[in-house]
Amino acid sequence: PLTARANDHDRLEIGGCDVVTLVEQFGSPLYIVDEDTLREGARQYRDLFARYYPGQSQVLYASKAWNCLAICAIVGQENLGIDVVSGGELYTALEAGLPPEKMYLHGNNKSKEELQMAVASGCTVVADNWQDLHQLVAIAKETPDSAIRIMLRFTPGIECHTHEYIRTGHLDSKFGFDPDQIEEVFAFVQQHPILTCIGLHAHIGSQIFERQPHRDLAGVMVQWLKQAAAYQLPITELNVGGGLGIRYTESDDPPSIEEWVKGVSAAIIEACESQQVALPKLLCEPGRSLIGPACVTAYTLGAQKQVPGIRTYLSVDGGMSDNPRPITYQSVYRAVVANRMSAPLTETVTIAGKHCESGDIVIHQASLPKTESGDILVVMTTGAYNYSMASNYNRVPRPAAVLVNDGIANIILARETYEDLIRQDRLPERLAHLS
Ligand code: LLP
Secondary structure, three states: OOOOEEOOOOOEEEOOEEHHHHHHHHOOOEEEEEHHHHHHHHHHHHHHHHHHOOOOEEEEEEHHHOOOHHHHHHHHHOOOEEEEOOHHHHHHHHHOOOOHHHEEEOOOOOOHHHHHHHHHHOOEEEEOOHHHHHHHHHHHHHOOOOOEEEEEEEOOOOOOOOOHHHEOOOOOOOOOEOHHHHHHHHHHHHHOOOEEEEEEEOOOEOOEOOOHHHHHHHHHHHHHHHHHHHHOOOOOEEEOOOOEOOOOOOOOOOOOHHHHHHHHHHHHHHHHHHHOOOOOEEEEOOOHHHHHHHEEEEEEEEEEEEEOOOEEEEEEOOOOOOOOHHHHHOOOOOEEEOOOOOOOOOEEEEEEOOOOOOOOEEEEEEEEOOOOOOOEEEEOOOOOOOHHHOOOHHHOOOOEEEEEEOOEEEEEEOOOOHHHHHOOOOOOHHHOOOO
């Protein structure tokens, strides 16, 4: 986070709050969100589009990265719109008071209830497939007063080098219409003016470091705009998705937000000029690059195990339930010890989670100072797809999250309790007596 530094007590401080004190106050493990980092990223995206793109633009926060009331409220205050992918994310964004005209509902298998909810609230629907279009036409007929705004998502057929689970732009992807069907889709929408088609969407993947794929995407999408012109659709928006990668470890070298915005803007402008298409309103939907760097997870170190000549395991009080990314994508993280910030990094250890699974390793090779049980280990850059993918595996309650700013810490997610864990359990009467 922008505001992370070692304070005079040799401890990690974020947002003006001493991390060791935060853990004493709010418990462990603890997600700590730095408000300044999130706001600064949002402002950068917004202001840089204003600088580099002469047309209108709108940045949407891809809330799948972390969706809860407080995070929605912050991005809303920064005038970002929001991308939601389920009824639950939509519900949260609405409850946070975000304006529906800046909400976009995604998903490759939206239920009729989710579509109805989006239409009733005034959220734009990103139609991903024929089922979406047919269901939307049916909803439009059932609720004749509703104005239904849609975008059309196509698979762009652009390859990029990222983990295969988070690539979406290649043609063999479950998301979006196949571009071979583009004329058919445009014709359908033209024949159903009950749906107002305002734009086109594509997304190529996540945690992308290469510069070229998004520029290629811009060219492909402007070509689609040109094709759409023949159908007299009210299309004015292009959404190029999200995907900008972030720096988890020293060796990661992603483009800056500025480089990304500048590159995408220039590619759209150039393609529009060469294909003689009017500049569209440009949308993008970053998730990871906004919230990822804004959060850290503080754990307490516990048991140690030395495997002679091989490694030392240091176990923490969380793991794959609060951060499933290492076990899912072999993601690599960096950690510091919050109460020994200036101690020399003399040890190479394996940070293990507490779950009953050998693969539950938070960091395979962490460079740390000498530690003791009770020390506070802080894993950096955990804002994206940690809380949002967290589970109760092994019936471990989800951690609390605090928002820090200027020395003040506010709870934004209360720690789950054991009672929370059995709240949805039901015990049929015939099982109520053990004997
Ligand atoms: N737009 C769409 C349509 C998306 O599918 C995604 C991410 C985004 C925007 C935001 O992408 P970002 O800027 O965050 O890269 N759980 C995986 C990442 C899954 C990404 C899914 N879609 C992970 O932990 O790496």
